[in-house]
């Protein structure tokens with residue numbers, strides 16, 4: 046039986062990576078994805094594989110990614126072994142761009158979308174507190190906050206304005222029981 050990709054989407058600073066960390070802490074059967082990103086190495090937040098623009102292009106041309114996209118002036122890739130794992134029955138969870146969801150729905154055998162939302166003032170405050178981007182980058186990210194999801198794609202909305210534990214509990218309910 047094939048598995049499922051759990052796609053966590055929503056605007057920058059809404060709490061996608063925090064939610065993923067909260068979920069995998071109690072559901073070790075749901076493994077997080079380490080993304081390949083053309084971001085300088087060692088910045089705060091998620092664990093990622095930092096590569097140069099040139100290396101990203103080479104990897105992409107070689108077919109190393111099952112999904113890839115550009116956002117915030119960066120390139121992001123999801124390693125092909127994630128698709129292999131899911132086809133083999135695994136549950137994997139990943140922070141995706143809303144712009145790549147339609148493709149993810151075509152590529153993966155099953156997709157659960159968790160659409161994380163929060164008020165704009167909350168987003169602005171969280172981005173500033175995270176301290177990874179400068180003010181211009183933060184403005185650019187806030188301008189993308191209201192991006193819609195593709196038509197016809199089912200998504201579970203998780204309002205992350207309140208405590209993270211509440212959002213993790215909602216996400217766990219949406220995931221359903223551990224498969225045995």
Ligand SMILES: Nc1ncnc2c1ncn2[C@@H]1O[C@H](COP(=O)(O)OP(=O)(O)O)[C@@H](O)[C@H]1O
Pocket residue numbers: 055056057058059060061062063064090140171172174175205206207208209210212
């Ligand atoms: N429910 C929450 N309450 C308070 N702070 C939160 C909550 N969720 C996330 N944060 C904080 O907001 C910032 C952005 O969260 P992050 O998970 O990096 O968001 P994203 O991956 O969506 O950009 C981080 O500093 C994180 O600790």
Ligand SMILES: O=P(O)(O)OC[C@H]1O[C@H](OP(=O)(O)OP(=O)(O)O)[C@H](O)[C@@H]1O
Pocket residue numbers: 054055056057058059061116117121140141142143144186189192
């Ligand atoms: O196309 P959008 O749906 O607007 O999303 C834009 C980008 O934001 C997220 O990345 P990343 O986690 O690097 O940025 P963030 O932590 O600031 O959200 C997401 O994975 C996309 O790469």
